Amino acid sequence: MMEQPLFGRRLKELRLARGLSQAALAADEISTGYLSRLESGMRQPTERVVAYLAKRLDIDRSAFEARSGSTSLAQALTLVSSTDGDEAVETLMAALDNAEGSDPLLRWQALWLIARRWRRLGNKAEELACLEELDRIAEELGLPELRCRVWASLARCLRSSGDVHRAIETADKAVRLAKEVHLAVSDISVALMALVAAEAEEGRLPDARAHVDELVKLVEDLGGPLRAEALWSAATVRFRQGDQEAALALLERAIDGLDSRADLTLWVRLRLAAASLCLQSAPPLTGPARQRLAEAEPALGFVGTPLLNQELLTLKAHLAFEQQRYGDSRALLDELHRDELWLTYRDRIRLGVLDGRLLILEGRLDDGLAQLKELGEEARRASNVDLAAEIWRILAEALETARAAAPGTA
Template sequence: MMEQPLFGRRLKELRRAGGLSQAALAGEEISTGYLSRLESGARQPTERVITYLAKKLGVDSSAFQTPSGGTSLAQALSIASSANDDEATEKLVQALEVAGDEDLLPRWQALWLVAQHWRRLGRKEEELACLNELAVLADELGLPELRCRAWSSLARCLRGSGRVSESITVADRAVKLAKEAKLTVPDIGNALMSLVSAEAEEGRLPDARAHVDELVELVDKHEGPLKAEALWSAATVRFRQGEHGAALELIERATEGLEGSADLTLWLRLRLAAASLSLQSDPPRTELAGARLKEAEAAIEFVGTTVLRQELTTLRAHLAFAEQRYADSRTLLDQLGQDELRLTYRDRIRLGVLEGRLMIQEGRPKDGLRKLKELGEESRRAFNIDLSAEIWRILAEELENGMKT
């Protein structure tokens, strides 16, 4: 027989795995109070009680002698944090489902790892649900560092899901908390980046510019990933303010200033971002975009998630269109259509815009123009003013080109 408190932990684990309350497991033979003391390790079980509990749980008595196989939250967390692979994290997800809420800090750590897992896979709904719970739990714990990190991550996810106004509210809370609590530069910086990206998305460019200038000054003496991401944020704001040259200089500084050994995933994402801004320039800088995409392709085999692969394919489709290789662009677009898209809201809308423009080039102007109008309306209803303005501009250009022909 397993000694306490290990017996109690295993009993609680088996009960929760079976979806039973303490009252349901206790039944008429033992009291819930006695069962609670067994689970806490305060009472040693008798052979008769072990036999009774095993029968109620549908397991052999030897199950109480078997240490957890990774279903307990603490063990699953230890395995997932040290293994750093999807299989271990999936087991952590399962452990979270049956774990209680008495161990708040381990649960917070587990939710943090699981949220990152969902983000890598591009599963926005699961990530959002996880981050919402993470934010609530951080508030219960009351630790400013955890609250700030939870809110910053939640704000990023909300923006990526198209819920920009909510993102601004949450990010603003994170920034204020980080400053009031005098948190570290990385915490303040990440909160500011969440706020800047959301403000820029909603078209609040003066606010975004003020905050991103503050961000760049804050991290000026820092090197590595934090500074690279700050410069990336600054480039995005400058670009949306129409300063395309300055934006490209900033993204190039970020790209060239970060070594792959520091963060290969960010190294890859920066090249995708540089290609994206190059293609959105007027006129598109296709040569620079092509060079950055080739660099990204070289790294995709090492850190390529489904999301990053889809982003790369999307940009290759945009590049083909800009170079008037319409058949190639269509092939790449159809390739993306074979899988569930894991892209951000903005990238999915821009992919739809590409679809509409291809329809026009393929001799289906009515269908293409209708699609562009629908996407413009959808962006407006989502209060994504910057994206909506971009779509209406493209629509106007397509209408003007149609009149010329």
């Protein structure tokens, strides 16, 4: 018998690990509503449905069943360290559920690996829950390295979820701790990156600029992924300060200095980031954006996750809009909304802005303007200053266009 809610949780994990939407997994056999209720644990699966889902996911039905308590946490960690498979992580999660009172160092290691998996998949709620538990265990252990790493990861997750103020406080704690106890350059750098990202998001650009300059100087001679991420951070700050040319130059340095064999996922993310900056430039640089998306897309066949695939579709939708292919932009937007969105808070807001602009072009002026006003207010309440300013600018342009089209009625 398949037990709920364990069956639903494992079903959702397996689906996301394969990059499938609910609609793609359901196909013509079952409804997406029924599949959603299965994943939430609200419906008990029938034998026929279990057989169908196992076939669609290309797994043995035993992958859905409750694990035996005989797999120790240490054994599960060994399995995960020797394979990249998702089933090993599921075994680890099951072992962790049965490991109350076990060695806190083992629990920390297991939760860290699980949090990284949730991050890769884009599930911020699950990642946040893991990180908060990791913070509790790190405090219990009293190891500054673990506390610093958890705080940096927690700050990044909070920023992506829209809780920018708490992200700044958490990242600042990580930086101060890393410096006070003289942690490794890598720990200081990761903490600084989390702080810079959160400060830039809240519009504290002078602080972000000072910290990112410190970061780049710290890693300039290291090379590899750490240097590439530092240059990416610097590019983001320069762009939000209005220096588009310097921002794109920094991102090009990051791209040129990273071999895909060193970190293929980061190699892809840098190209998506470059495309995003090109599309946000004034005027939008659609040619370079299209080129970077064309470079990134084939590699997603190897490192694609639901989050990265959604980021690609989002940028394609923005590109289509800037190229005045409004029907294509709407179709891509509809495709994105067929499943749960894993995008960052900022990207979700910008996607909503795109939807509002399309509504206006489609003749639904009042709906489009109302949506833009609501998103502008939301960004303002979240202290996301530059994003709010961008939305109000777009809203003003939309109102001006409406007045020109119908004098005296807009």
